[in-house]
Amino acid sequence: MVMGNNIEMDVKKLLTPLVKMKNANISMSVKFGEAEEEEDWEPMGPTPKPKVPTLRHWDFKLLERYPPFYMPICDLCCLCTFGKCDLSRGKKGACGLNIKAQQARIVLIACCIGTACHTGHSRHLVHHLIEKLGKDYPINLGNEIEVEAPITRTVMGIRPKTLGDLEKILDYCEEQITHLLSAAHTGQEGDYLDFESKAFHAGMIDDLAREVGDIAQIVAYNMPKGDEDAPLIELGFGCIDKSKPVILCIGHNVVPGSYILEYLEENNMEDDVEVCGICCTAIDISRVSDKAKIVGPLSRQLMFVRSGVADVVVVDEQCIRTDILEEVLKTGAVLIATNEKMCLGLEDVSHLSEDEIIGYLLRNRAALILDEEKVGKVAVEVAKIVAKERKDRKTLPDLNEVVELAKQCTECGWCNRNCPNAFKVKEAMTLAKQGNFDGFVDLYKKCYSCGRCETICPRNLPIVSMTTKVGEAYYKDLKFKIRAGRGPIKDVEIRSVGAPIVFGDIPGVVALVGCSNHPNGEEEVALIAKEFLERKYIVVTSGCAAMSIAMWKDKDGKTLYEKYPGEFRAGGLVNCGSCLSNCHITGAAIKIANIFAKVPLRGNYAEVADYILNKVGAVGVAWGAMSQKAAAIATGVNRWGIPVIVGPHGAKYRRLYLSNGEKFKVKDKKTGEILEIDPVPEHLIVTAENVKECICMIPKLCMRPNDNPKGRANKIYHYVDLYEKYFGKMPPDLEKFVRTEKDIPFMMKDKIMAYLEEKGWKPLEKYPQDPTILY
Amino acid sequence: MDERFIAYIPTAGSNVAHAEITSPTLVKMMIRRAKKPILILGENLENDEKELINKLIERYNLKVIKTPEEMNLMAIMKYLANSDYDLALFTGITYYYLAQAATHLKQFSNVITVSIDKYYQPNTIYSFPNLSEDEYLDYLKKLLEG
Ligand code: SF4
Ligand code: SF4
Ligand code: SF4
Numbered sequence: 001m002v003m004g005n006n007i008e009m010d011v012k013k014l015l016t017p018l019v020k021m022k023n024a025n026i027s028m029s030v031k032f033g034e035a036e037e038e039e040d041w042e043p044m045g046p047t048p049k050p051k052v053p054t055l056r057h058w059d060f061k062l063l064e065r066y067p068p069f070y071m072p073i074c075d076l077c078c079l080c081t082f083g084k085c086d087l088s089r090g091k092k093g094a095c096g097l098n099i100k101a102q103q104a105r106i107v108l109i110a111c112c113i114g115t116a117c118h119t120g121h122s123r124h125l126v127h128h129l130i131e132k133l134g135k136d137y138p139i140n141l142g143n144e145i146e147v148e149a150p151i152t153r154t155v156m157g158i159r160p161k162t163l164g165d166l167e168k169i170l171d172y173c174e175e176q177i178t179h180l181l182s183a184a185h186t187g188q189e190g191d192y193l194d195f196e197s198k199a200f201h202a203g204m205i206d207d208l209a210r211e212v213g214d215i216a217q218i219v220a221y222n223m224p225k226g227d228e229d230a231p232l233i234e235l236g237f238g239c240i241d242k243s244k245p246v247i248l249c250i251g252h253n254v255v256p257g258s259y260i261l262e263y264l265e266e267n268n269m270e271d272d273v274e275v276c277g278i279c280c281t282a283i284d285i286s287r288v289s290d291k292a293k294i295v296g297p298l299s300r301q302l303m304f305v306r307s308g309v310a311d312v313v314v315v316d317e318q319c320i321r322t323d324i325l326e327e328v329l330k331t332g333a334v335l336i337a338t339n340e341k342m343c344l345g346l347e348d349v350s351h352l353s354e355d356e357i358i359g360y361l362l363r364n365r366a367a368l369i370l371d372e373e374k375v376g377k378v379a380v381e382v383a384k385i386v387a388k389e390r391k392d393r394k395t396l397p398d399l400n401e402v403v404e405l406a407k408q409c410t411e412c413g414w415c416n417r418n419c420p421n422a423f424k425v426k427e428a429m430t431l432a433k434q435g436n437f438d439g440f441v442d443l444y445k446k447c448y449s450c451g452r453c454e455t456i457c458p459r460n461l462p463i464v465s466m467t468t469k470v471g472e473a474y475y476k477d478l479k480f481k482i483r484a485g486r487g488p489i490k491d492v493e494i495r496s497v498g499a500p501i502v503f504g505d506i507p508g509v510v511a512l513v514g515c516s517n518h519p520n521g522e523e524e525v526a527l528i529a530k531e532f533l534e535r536k537y538i539v540v541t542s543g544c545a546a547m548s549i550a551m552w553k554d555k556d557g558k559t560l561y562e563k564y565p566g567e568f569r570a571g572g573l574v575n576c577g578s579c580l581s582n583c584h585i586t587g588a589a590i591k592i593a594n595i596f597a598k599v600p601l602r603g604n605y606a607e608v609a610d611y612i613l614n615k616v617g618a619v620g621v622a623w624g625a626m627s628q629k630a631a632a633i634a635t636g637v638n639r640w641g642i643p644v645i646v647g648p649h650g651a652k653y654r655r656l657y658l659s660n661g662e663k664f665k666v667k668d669k670k671t672g673e674i675l676e677i678d679p680v681p682e683h684l685i686v687t688a689e690n691v692k693e694c695i696c697m698i699p700k701l702c703m704r705p706n707d708n709p710k711g712r713a714n715k716i717y718h719y720v721d722l723y724e725k726y727f728g729k730m731p732p733d734l735e736k737f738v739r740t741e742k743d744i745p746f747m748m749k750d751k752i753m754a755y756l757e758e759k760g761w762k763p764l765e766k767y768p769q770d771p772t773i774l775y
Numbered sequence: 776m777d778e779r780f781i782a783y784i785p786t787a788g789s790n791v792a793h794a795e796i797t798s799p800t801l802v803k804m805m806i807r808r809a810k811k812p813i814l815i816l817g818e819n820l821e822n823d824e825k826e827l828i829n830k831l832i833e834r835y836n837l838k839v840i841k842t843p844e845e846m847n848l849m850a851i852m853k854y855l856a857n858s859d860y861d862l863a864l865f866t867g868i869t870y871y872y873l874a875q876a877a878t879h880l881k882q883f884s885n886v887i888t889v890s891i892d893k894y895y896q897p898n899t900i901y902s903f904p905n906l907s908e909d910e911y912l913d914y915l916k917k918l919l920e921g
Contacts, residue, residue, distance in 0.1 A: 069853055071878045075791050088791045089882060099882055417784055422870055519869070651849070651875035658853055686847060689872055690818070693843035732845045 041159060045604030048157030049172055052179050052201055058606040059197035059639065061773050062613075065664060066657035066684040068196055070103040073654045077102050080186045095186050104195030105184050107631065107655045111202035112181045114632025117318055118206050118580065119173045120341065121252060122213030124317075126166050128255055128372070129220045135164030139215060142225045144490040150590035150601060151211040151583055155204060157603035163220075166212045173209045176201065196655075203636030204605075206629075211583035217254055218487050223287035223577070228493075228566040230484040230575075233286040235294040235550045237471075238478035240309055241274050245387035247379050248310035249277040250301065252318040252578065254284035256338040259376030260314070261289045273380055278304060279319050280543055280578035287485045287577055294482060296551065297544035299448035299516035299624075302327065303468040308395025312383040314375060317341045319515070319627060325366055331395045334382050335366040338375055343368050354378055362386075396469040397462070399437070405466060406432035408459050415453035415463060420649070421446070421519055425453050425463055437470045444471035446521035482550035483561040485542070485577020489588040491595055493568040497538065498596025502615045504711015506570050507718050508702030509538045511585045512545045514622035514630045517649045524691040525623050526552030529560055529573065531695055535718055536570040537702075540588070543579040544624065582633055586640055589616045606774060613641025614666065614771040615706040617715070619681070619698055620644040623691075625653070634685055643681045643701045645694055650687045657684035661736065666705055667775040668768035674775070675768050677705050678737055692726040700737065705771040709742035717745035720752065735761040779904035783894035787874035789881070794890065794902035799917035801901070802864075802889060806835050809862035809887075813838045815851055817867030821908075827915035828866060834919055842868060848876050856884035865899065866892045874898050891918070 047054050077093050078084035085093030092098055097105075129137070139160050141148050149160050152169055160166055180202050183189045189198065217223060224230040240246060249257040257277065264270045276293040277285050278301050285292040295304050298319050305313065305324070308331040315324055317339040325344050328335040337344050346368040349357050354377045361367055361382050369375050397405060406429045415425035423446060428439025444467050453463045471478075500506040510532045512525055525548035529539050541549055550559050564573040568588065576584045593599040593611040601608060612618075620637050622630055625646045631653055634644045638657065646653070663676040680703040688694035699718040707715060716737060723731040735756055738744060740763040744752045780796055782788045797805075806812050814837045820828060832839055838860075842848045848868065855863055856879060863886050865873055873890070877898040880886050890896035893911045895904050903914060 069849060069879065070883070071849075071852075071875050072789060072882055073875065073878070075789050075878075075882065086791050418786075420784070420871065422784060648869055648872040651872055654875070656849055658849060660853070661850065687849055687872070689843045689848055689869055693847065697847075727844050729844070 042600050042602040044157055045600060045602050045607070047605050048603030050155065050201070050605060052176065052183070052198060055201065055605055056197045058609060059200045060193065062200075062639070062641075062657070062684065063193050063196055065773070066659050068100075068104065068192060069656045069658045070100055071651055071654050072099055072103055073652055075099065082186070097190065100192040101190055101195060103654050104192040104199065105189070107635070107653065108180065108195050108199040108202060109184050110628040110631040110653070111199045111206070111635050112177055112184070114627065114629035115173075115202045115206040115209065116177055117629050118213065118632070119170060119177060119209040121317060121580070122209045122216065123170050123174070124253065124339075125213050125255065126163060126170060126216050129216055130163050130167065133163065133220060135162060135167070137163045137220070139163070139165070139219050141215070141218065141488060144492060145226050145488055146491050147591050147594060149211055149215060150587040150594065151207050153601040154590060154603070154605055154608050155208050160215070163216060166216055169208060169212050173205050176205050199635050200639040203632050203634070204639050206632035207583055207586055207636040207640075210580045211587065214487065214577065214580040214583055217284065217580070221254065221258055221288045224484060224486045226488045226490040227486050228568075228574075230486040230566060231290040232481045232561060233290055233292070233294060233484050235480045235482045235547060236296060236478040237300070237304065237307070238476070239293050239480075240276050240295065242309055244272060244274045245383035246274045246276065246310045247312045247314060247383050248295065248304070249275070249281045249285060249314045249316070250279060250320050250324070251316035251339070252280040252284075253316035253339060254281060254288065256314050256316055256372045256375040257281055257285040257292070258288050259373055260379050261285060261292060263376035263380050269380065273383060280580070281316060283485050283543065283546065283578040290484065294547060297516040297522065297547040299518070299522065299544070302449035302451055302464050303471070305331065306395060306465050306468050307472065308333070308390075308393065311386040311390060312336065312379050314338060314379055315342060318629070329365055332390050332393050334361050334386055336361070336375060336379060337366070337368045338370065338372055340370060350374070358382055396465050396472070399469065399473055402437075402440070402466045402469055403432055403435050405461055409433070409461060410459060412458060414456045414458065418452045418456040420450065420452060423447060429461075432466075437474065440467055440470035441474050443467050444475070445523070448516055448518070480550045480553065481559050481562055482547060483566050483573070483575045485546070485575050485581055486566060487577055487581060488584040489568045489574070489591065491591065494588065494591045494595045497569055498592050500570070501592060501617060502596065502706060504617060504704070504707035504715055507535065507537055507617070507699060507715050508532075509540060509588070509616075509618035510698055510702075511618065511620045512539065512541045512549065512623070513543055513579070513582055513585070513620060514545055514633070515624045515626035516544045516548065517624040517626035517647065518548070519648050519690070522548035522551045525549055526560060527691065528621065528623065528695055528698070531722070532698065533560060533564050533571055533573055538568060538570060538572055538574070540568070540574045540576060540585050542576045542581045542585065545622070546575045549573070579629060579633070585620070586637060586642070589618055589640065589642060592616050609639060609641045610772050610774045613681075613773065615704055616642075617702040617704050617707070618642050619701040621694065621698065622650070623647045623694065625650045638684045643683055644685045645697055645701065646685065646687050647694070648687055648689050656686055658686060659683055661733065666768055666771040666773055669770035669772050670768070673766075675766055677764065677767050677771070678703075678739055680704055680737065696722050696726055696731070700731075703737055705768060709740070712739065712743040713745040716743060717748065720745070720748055730755050735759040739764045739767050780895060782874070782897040783905055784871055784874070787871055788897040789878050793897040794895070794899045796895070796904050797889065797901040799914050802891060803918055803921070805862055805887065805889060805901075806837075806864075811860045812862040812864065813840065813855070813860045814864045814866070815848070815868070816841050817865075817869065817873075818844070819869060820867040823912060824915065827912065827919065831915065831918055837864075848872065852876050852879045855886050856880055860886055862887045862889065864889050864891050865896070866890070868892070870894055870896070
């Protein structure tokens, strides 16, 4: 094979006489092995399976333009017993570390946690599915998706064909995570930029691991494969039929939930038992069966558990309240833990027979079952019994009791102060004393049921339960529709939107993803989606954000999923699926480079990322970003050249990538010239204080150097129009983004020209036809 | 424990050095002494508070940046850290957001930062204590006296 020979020659050239022939044989046979497995689908690029420093040159390019901006959440380091060390105002720790490096180190650790989480999850899935279906089970996403795994192709340089191939990718991910995490040990990496480069690397691995996990579950569970007409699924407290036994799944891993659905189907009990979920497990089980229902995002977790609707709660992994056992037991329900990562101190009963486990659970109310197959029957049968037992059980106070409880409040105000958002709990209490629930109704809309107010209340008032009760009583119609996660974007969709995105005629792709740490409740995410759908952006979503979008209806009672098509096109609302499915959003950007522009993917990371940075007008919005996984996802997305906006709480990640807003330099590949250009995209990761700021920032961060004048005018139109709508004025930095008069939208010509004159604007003499920062 | 001098949201502090409590009289002196003061003005003020702040701006001829309307708060922090402004006053910004943002100037600049908001802000160099609505209006009025 030509490939093999080339590699063999290269290896021989590289070998010095000092290298033992034995080693050479090993390295050659590895190369040969790979070359044989892989037919010649594309020449291998420069960076297959990059190691920690392989893409450092690319990272440093990004970091030069978008230097890290640090906001230390804590100015101490307490990681080792040399310390703790005060790193404030230029002081160094006992190991020599300064505060910038320490911040970057914490970000790296956070990214490693997030990446390990997704990798662990994917490993668990793949391992399980291989046991069930075998190593050779094929990866087939249907005829319409030829580029089956864009991230894997680019990063690994392979095209995965079987579940067994996915395992190899995870081997690589795990090796990289080990190296990355070890760099955070005391007395290792000392430079903040290198820590950042490592965080980028962790983020990239995170992307890859998520792709592995989602592809595995799509093929194994026959989830929708890029289906724009994936079914509409019921969502919300109100869609759960309380008259039936209710099983609630919480977390991210679809395996136990899928066994529950399978057992119900096999026994014709699908209509007898309600299966619902919170967080990503909810989304993923609804990709397995349209009978599964979604309660809502993470933010509704404690409220729903407290409401006592569930008879059996099954937890798997990630984003589950760590006090879930205590909370579930309080309602008289039964808890089943199913994952080695979250055992909750419970007895492992996996070795018992299903019937024995059922007996155990009825006696002990909670257990750890690591054999997920058994969870199917056990959860269903236990739910049937427990539902009868709990029939008349009341778990929430009734409205009169809410008033009586409120009367105990001393109005000390500590609840407001301990609430991460300083919501007005005290005021709600004061009103409720007189039987007025307006304050609680308002709280119900915004509160993410973290329970911090409760833990500090000196009167031990069950504030979350009170809020939930009022919500239940005042919102009868908590029933919504969400489109089930469709998975990847089809190649044909990419073909038809490639050119308009790259030239700017489609003003942008907005990816609304991530957790529920919203500053003002779920509705804001829906409002962002609505604004950009109406403007014919492509709106893509996943995870808790996808659920938040569903929790808003227009005056005819329709959700955005019912109003807008599920296609990847201008004005389409695409729900990819769970957080794992975020990979398809990055994947779409990569596919634009590959399918539309013919950029080779294989082992060609930097060129692909450079293409995306300069040409693909996409922006990620994680309005409620909360977890370490969100940190890893955002950092991974950043390395691909896609900017991200996070909500105000995102500042607590303590690191942003902000440019100075001054001119950028790029090379024009057409002419070879180095040119100064407009600063687009302006930032790589940035916070917005409120939803108005976020909305106005989106069109700006969708601008790219490659926009043609018509495309840029289109983007500027939305930027100006939105600024006027939300702030009643012209954007204060507009002059930076108008390159020449041709960039000015026709409808706003006079207004913008007057503004530019006032600012003393001068057009750019030249801007590049084919911009790159790789020079 | 005097509640006036701990962060309004108790977990918003950043551990070693917390802001010193200041008074309207001292803030007036700081503004007068500053070579190049600036006010970073957020959106979260009540009408009567806004009115008094506007008078303050006029009275001391303060340079103002409104956030987020005119600039992103983090971009302002980055800008201030590299500028010759020597005094930055803050009010009307989402509490926990400013708490986090202010740490940038605290660690990486010599700008004297002062929170003249209603609530004690640990991560500026000086701050008003936690105030009730009436007390706050009173403080703002005192800034205008004399
Ligand atoms: S790791 Fe370094 S800075 Fe941190 S506590 Fe140890 S010696 Fe101090
Ligand atoms: S902390 Fe408790 S007692 Fe104090 S105001 Fe809040 S609800 Fe009332
Ligand atoms: S449960 Fe709600 S009101 Fe209470 S602290 Fe959390 S977000 Fe605030």
